[in-house]
Amino acid sequence: MATQPIDRFATRLAPETQAAVYNGTKIGHEKRTKMLFDHYADPNQLRRLAGEIKQHVVENLDTYLPAVEARLQANGVKVHWAATAESACNAVLEIMQARGATKMVKAKTMVSEEIELGEFLEARGIEALETDLGEFIVQIDHDHPSHIVKPIIHKNRRQIATSFEQHGLGAYNEEPTVITARARQWMRPKYLGADVALTGANFVSVESGRLVLVTNEGNSRFCLAATKCHIALVGIEKLLPRDRDLALLLNLLGRSGTAQQLTVYTEFITGPKAAGQPDGPEEMHVIFVDNGRTDVLASSCRDILRCIRCGACLNVCPVYRQASGHAYRSVYPGPVGAVLSPLLMGERFPEKADLAKASSLCGACNEVCPVNIPIPDLLLRLRDKAKTEHVHSPGTPPMGAWAILATQPAAWKAALFGGKLIDYLPTKLLPIPPLRAWENTRTIPSWRGGEFRKWLKRRRRKQT
Amino acid sequence: MLNSERPPLTGKRVQLMATCLCDAFHDDVAVATVQVLEHLGCAVDFPEAQTCCGQPAFNGGDWPASRKVLRHTVRTFAGSDPVIVPSGSCAAMLFHGAELEFEHEADLPAVAALGRRTWELADYIVNGLKVSAWPGRYPARVAFHRSCHTRGTLSGESVRTLLKSVAGLELVEFGEGEQCCGFGGTFSVAFPHISSAMGDLKLDFIRASKPDVLASADMSCLMHLGGLAAREGAPIKTVHFVQILRDALVNGGLLAA
Amino acid sequence: MADERDLILGRVKKALAGLPTRAALPDYHGDLAVMRSRIAGRDLAELFAEQLANFTGVTFTDAAELAAHLRTKGWLRGYCDPALWPGLAPHFGAGFTVSTEFDRTRVDDYDFGITRAAGAVAETGTIILADRSTSRRLGALAPWTHVAVVRRSEIFADLAQAVAAMGDDPNIIWCTGPSSTADVEGILIRGVHGPGAQIALIV
Numbered sequence: 001m002a003t004q005p006i007d008r009f010a011t012r013l014a015p016e017t018q019a020a021v022y023n024g025t026k027i028g029h030e031k032r033t034k035m036l037f038d039h040y041a042d043p044n045q046l047r048r049l050a051g052e053i054k055q056h057v058v059e060n061l062d063t064y065l066p067a068v069e070a071r072l073q074a075n076g077v078k079v080h081w082a083a084t085a086e087s088a089c090n091a092v093l094e095i096m097q098a099r100g101a102t103k104m105v106k107a108k109t110m111v112s113e114e115i116e117l118g119e120f121l122e123a124r125g126i127e128a129l130e131t132d133l134g135e136f137i138v139q140i141d142h143d144h145p146s147h148i149v150k151p152i153i154h155k156n157r158r159q160i161a162t163s164f165e166q167h168g169l170g171a172y173n174e175e176p177t178v179i180t181a182r183a184r185q186w187m188r189p190k191y192l193g194a195d196v197a198l199t200g201a202n203f204v205s206v207e208s209g210r211l212v213l214v215t216n217e218g219n220s221r222f223c224l225a226a227t228k229c230h231i232a233l234v235g236i237e238k239l240l241p242r243d244r245d246l247a248l249l250l251n252l253l254g255r256s257g258t259a260q261q262l263t264v265y266t267e268f269i270t271g272p273k274a275a276g277q278p279d280g281p282e283e284m285h286v287i288f289v290d291n292g293r294t295d296v297l298a299s300s301c302r303d304i305l306r307c308i309r310c311g312a313c314l315n316v317c318p319v320y321r322q323a324s325g326h327a328y329r330s331v332y333p334g335p336v337g338a339v340l341s342p343l344l345m346g347e348r349f350p351e352k353a354d355l356a357k358a359s360s361l362c363g364a365c366n367e368v369c370p371v372n373i374p375i376p377d378l379l380l381r382l383r384d385k386a387k388t389e390h391v392h393s394p395g396t397p398p399m400g401a402w403a404i405l406a407t408q409p410a411a412w413k414a415a416l417f418g419g420k421l422i423d424y425l426p427t428k429l430l431p432i433p434p435l436r437a438w439e440n441t442r443t444i445p446s447w448r449g450g451e452f453r454k455w456l457k458r459r460r461r462k463q464t
Numbered sequence: 465m466l467n468s469e470r471p472p473l474t475g476k477r478v479q480l481m482a483t484c485l486c487d488a489f490h491d492d493v494a495v496a497t498v499q500v501l502e503h504l505g506c507a508v509d510f511p512e513a514q515t516c517c518g519q520p521a522f523n524g525g526d527w528p529a530s531r532k533v534l535r536h537t538v539r540t541f542a543g544s545d546p547v548i549v550p551s552g553s554c555a556a557m558l559f560h561g562a563e564l565e566f567e568h569e570a571d572l573p574a575v576a577a578l579g580r581r582t583w584e585l586a587d588y589i590v591n592g593l594k595v596s597a598w599p600g601r602y603p604a605r606v607a608f609h610r611s612c613h614t615r616g617t618l619s620g621e622s623v624r625t626l627l628k629s630v631a632g633l634e635l636v637e638f639g640e641g642e643q644c645c646g647f648g649g650t651f652s653v654a655f656p657h658i659s660s661a662m663g664d665l666k667l668d669f670i671r672a673s674k675p676d677v678l679a680s681a682d683m684s685c686l687m688h689l690g691g692l693a694a695r696e697g698a699p700i701k702t703v704h705f706v707q708i709l710r711d712a713l714v715n716g717g718l719l720a721a
Numbered sequence: 722m723a724d725e726r727d728l729i730l731g732r733v734k735k736a737l738a739g740l741p742t743r744a745a746l747p748d749y750h751g752d753l754a755v756m757r758s759r760i761a762g763r764d765l766a767e768l769f770a771e772q773l774a775n776f777t778g779v780t781f782t783d784a785a786e787l788a789a790h791l792r793t794k795g796w797l798r799g800y801c802d803p804a805l806w807p808g809l810a811p812h813f814g815a816g817f818t819v820s821t822e823f824d825r826t827r828v829d830d831y832d833f834g835i836t837r838a839a840g841a842v843a844e845t846g847t848i849i850l851a852d853r854s855t856s857r858r859l860g861a862l863a864p865w866t867h868v869a870v871v872r873r874s875e876i877f878a879d880l881a882q883a884v885a886a887m888g889d890d891p892n893i894i895w896c897t898g899p900s901s902t903a904d905v906e907g908i909l910i911r912g913v914h915g916p917g918a919q920i921a922l923i924v
Contacts, residue, residue: 007655024907039756046754052747059743062734075891081726133913134904150904157905176905180913187914188828188863208887218862218900218915224892225858226825236729244751247881251754258903261845262880264776265915266895274852274891279825279859290729298736318644322658358655360648360662361523362612377564383525384565395654399521403529406484407536409513416487437653441660442691451491452482456498456510 002394006319006358009327017154021146021324024153028315031259032368039255050252051372054306057239061297064206064239065288071209072286075271080287085115088233088289092117092198095231095285096126101195107213107220108132109200110148110309111233111289113331114344117198128198129190131219133183140167146325148332149257149311154324187219197223197281201234202308203249204286207242211286213267214253221265230272230281236288237297237305249308252370257310292344299385301378304339306371313365313375319358328355335365339378353391356382397434416449423447466616467559469580471544473592476506479541481549481582484516485683493683496710497550497585503713504593508548513540517549518565519557523649527565534562535571538578546592547582550706552681553613555584584614585706586622586681596625600716602708603632607675609666609689611682612644623681623705630712638673640666647688663692667700677701679708755879756844765843765876766923772846776898777911778919784812787868787922792816794918796832796866802856805835805870823857833866834859834916839890840875841921842883845897848921849875849883852892867916869896871923 036043057064069079082088088111096104104121106112106128118139121128130139134151138144141163145151152160161174169182199220203212211232213220224230240246246268254260273280296305314320314334325333330341330352338359342352361376369375386393405411422430423446427439438444478501482494501508517537521530537558541547549555559579566572589595606627610620628635646652646662653659667689670678678700680686686702693700713719737743760768770780781787788809791797801809803821813819823831839851848869850861861867877883887893900915911917 003656004654007657010655010661011657020906027907040754049747049749049753052744055744056746059737059740062730062737065730065733081729083725083728083732087725131914132904133902137904150907152904153907160905176908176910179905180902180910184913191914192825192828208889210887216900217902217913219913221858221862221894222914225862236733241746243884243887244881247751247884248749248754251880260897262847262895262897264897264899264901266897268887268893268895269891270889271891273858277852277855277858277892278823279857280852280892288729290732294729294732294736297733302736318646318662319655319658322661357525357651358658360612360644360646360651360659362644362648363615364612364642364644367615380522380525380561380564383523384527387525387527393525393654396524396650397653399524399526399529402516403521403526403532406515406518406533409515409540412515419488434650434653437656438691441656441695442688443694444691445489445687447488448491449488452487452494453510453512455491455495 004354004357004395006323006327006354010323013324016156017324018322020156021154022321024150025315025321028150028259029312029368032256032312032315035255035259039261046248046252047370047372050249050370051306053240053245053248054308054371055303057241058237058297058302058305061236061239064241065236068204068206068209068239071206075209076284077209077271078283078285080285082287083290085291088115088287088291089117089120091287092231093121093124095229096196099195099229101229102126103194104128104196104198105131105191105194105223105227107197107199107215107223108135109198109233110331111200111235112198113145114291115289129194131187131191131223133180133217136183137163144326146333147311147314148309148334154326191222191226194227196229196231197227198231198233199223201232201238202253203240203246204234204238205240205243205246209270210243210246211269212246212250213269214250214263216264218265220267224281225279228282230284232284232286234286234288236290236293253308253310256312256368256370292346295346296340296343299343300381301339301343303373304336304343304378306373307336307340308371310370312368312370316364316368318360318362318364323358330355335359335375339375339382342382350386350389350391353382353386354393356386357393357396395437413450419447419449466556467579470583471581473546476504477545478506478508479543479545479547480508480510481514481517481541481547481554482510483549483551483554483683485687486550489687490683490704493550493704493706496704496706497548499710499719500706501548503719504589504595509545511540517554517557519553519561520649522557522561522565531565531569534565534575538574541578544581546588547578548585548588549582550585550681550704551683552584552611552617552619553684555582556613556617558582584617584619584681586626587617587619590622590625591618597629598626598709598712600630600712600714600718601632602630602712602715604676605634605636605674606708607636607638607670607673607678608705609645609678609680609685610641611680611685614681619681626709627679627705630708633708636673636675639669645685645689647684652688659688660692663689667693670700677703679703679705681705751881751885755881760844760878763843765878766873768843769841769846769876770921772843773898773919773921774846776846776919778846778898778921780921780923782923784809784922787920788813788817791833791866798831799833799835800831800857800860800864801835802837802860804856805837809835823860825859828859828863831864833868834861834864835868835870836861838869838871838875838921839893840877840883840886841871842877842880842895844879848896848919850894850896851890853890862915865912865916866918866920868920868922871921873923
């Protein structure tokens, strides 16, 4: 029987990569759980509340988007809208060209990966340098991030040291402190020589127009201290209604994603620099990006838009830790990606419909999600969608015959008695592909079809 | 809780849903369920026309096929008595999956009504019948695998409560107890490598705690883990928790063998 | 570009049009995520210092002790907010080279930068910086050591209070310890693009 692409990818995964991903995710999950339960009597109550707040936002984006636009403009921020990846890239390009800018420094933003901004700008002679250490390493390696929060969870120090050496960052040295110090030294002149800073935003408060950036390395601060123009790429779903909601969500975000009460730096930005401040952007732009989000919003899986990109679901997912992020062929992997990535494809949904199959529906993701997204339910809906749209799914047995048996009691009972055949026939002769596939790695218990019903009959006879 | 809206229990007449897996492979689990329920004073009815809860097709994405089967199940289990099922995943299908599947169907109310009167077995014993101490003896080291479909319900805790109360039974803990065993329905055959890797990982953790027996509320998980272990030449004894309860009664002279 | 705006907002409207009701915004007590047991009965400055120490941050209440600490560490060249320097200078003495101007062409020539904080949070050991009270963003960020001068009266008990007090400064930064990364095999390293040492001077 054919198997699924993500399963085949897992069979080819190098053991050292699998080990790195397993260790990284396991520790991430265990620390997250310990911290939440140490700090709060009922962290699940907080998750459910945060989920209700974000669901409210998702279902009221028609009100909140114009409201936040007005607020941002009142704060002196220029607001742009980009329906597609291409128009988002062009919006960035136009801002840079208007300034004669050729050098950009980027803080980590998954939206920029989605729209493939780096390649777009490089092709037009603009340097777009990743400043987050993990993303920087991905960039010099021409690799892709494999985790939404820990982009190089799949790499070990030896691989990083080799990359650094190959890219002129010094002789081979795998000491993490040395690697980090080299990145620090190398990046400083780059920040100071850049024209434009690009960031994302973890949240935008509609009430105040505050963009919230959550980081640890100081790279987004440096981008915004050294350059004169700030461009923020923001998915249309990243809103929160009020500043007070920020306190709740920030308390959950760090703990869920990286077992930190707060990341080292939480920046609240309402506009260009203050009047008396010598350093920082004189000009600020927010580009609200759709790129398929309105398709998700129109679907029965719109709850996925609550996601605050913490990565907790990746860290706990038993499938992600076996397959690693690259198996999902998407900017967003893991449980959140299994819902979001196929839907962001719009009409090209069939190309990624298999992602929704790569799950045992264990529900661990929902249990750790700081906004309580019912991911298994959404995966099931996507499986229904794929079947309805006749998307081919290797390895999934057709259910027509089974449905007939299971709605005809007489046929069912006959099958219960007839199934004894599997005890006698070699498996490869069995006309049931799932049974053959099962037997590749597992024994099948002996057939006991009909025995329980016989037992009941015998007892009834004895009682009468 | 996923299944918090349950009608109050009035009496001990129940309907038994044996599950398709037990119907095919694990008759003794169904037998033990009847024996245990009768020991608790229940009158157990087994609607003969029953087949399956519809979960395989539901998980596989063929919701029309699944709905056909679930409709048959609703008709088979007509009435208002509680429906008891020795499977966390079949129970969850009835009180949670079914609602998803029938969201836009006209007969959602009938399906939801069945879901509301469906109890996973341990949940019924502990929270329905209010029995939390189990008589008899079962001297063994028991590792309990809390199956994923009991997440968000009282079933996992209920099984633990019952097992811990059995004389001679030592409930042993093992690492990564919350991680999925890797069965996942059609996942087990469409993603065989990952499914087996998940199962092998879990078996490593279980074996490290040196249990005599591996128990669960779901035979699907046990078929998967037991099947992997046997194929790899290191078989592990697997039982449904209800078989432990029944055997404890037998060992304690409270039930004829 | 107005087309893109209308296109997106039109799609949003259409996507939500079929919903029979819209999920309500829940009401909740602002204190829900506060770690009350940690804060109860504590002196806020003490709690702040204790929490900051969890992230290797060091707190002083005496400028002379601060200067002594910097000297022991060999951090002798610094930048200081001109508004703060007159008050601090007497405690620094010989051996230090401190400038009240920050030269961005020589960022690595400063071992430390001293700037004003706009407040702090005791619950988490967080220092609050704001644009209007930070003399130079780079001065607080680029040197290896950042010294934030915090007014005792501006130490908030918890994050909810800090959020409520934010006002309209265009750039507020919560700093909890020195910059860090765990990108290399999950190993925590301090001192990445920002400071590697965080100090607070409570006045």
